[in-house]
Amino acid sequence: MFEQCVGLAWCSGCRIYSGAMVHVPRTRVLVDALGSLSEDEAVRLRRSEVKLVAHLDHQDRR
Numbered sequence: 001m002f003e004q005c006v007g008l009a010w011c012s013g014c015r016i017y018s019g020a021m022v023h024v025p026r027t028r029v030l031v032d033a034l035g036s037l038s039e040d041e042a043v044r045l046r047r048s049e050v051k052l053v054a055h056l057d058h059q060d061r062r
């Protein structure tokens with residue numbers, strides 16, 4: 001069984017933010033890039049694409 005998901009990817013090298021429909025096996029556990037954040041922080045980032053990309057960019061450079 002596959003689940004259709006919207007996959008979002010940010011490449012800090014190319015500075016390209018892309019989205020695509022992907023099929024993920026139901027048994028596969030996805031890594032939540034915002035999983036380490038508090039609920040409030042995650043909600044704040046999801047509301048703003050600019051903040052979200054800035055966060056992912058920062059995370060990528062670590």
Ligand SMILES: [Zn+2]
Binds near residue numbers: 014
């Ligand atoms: Zn790239």
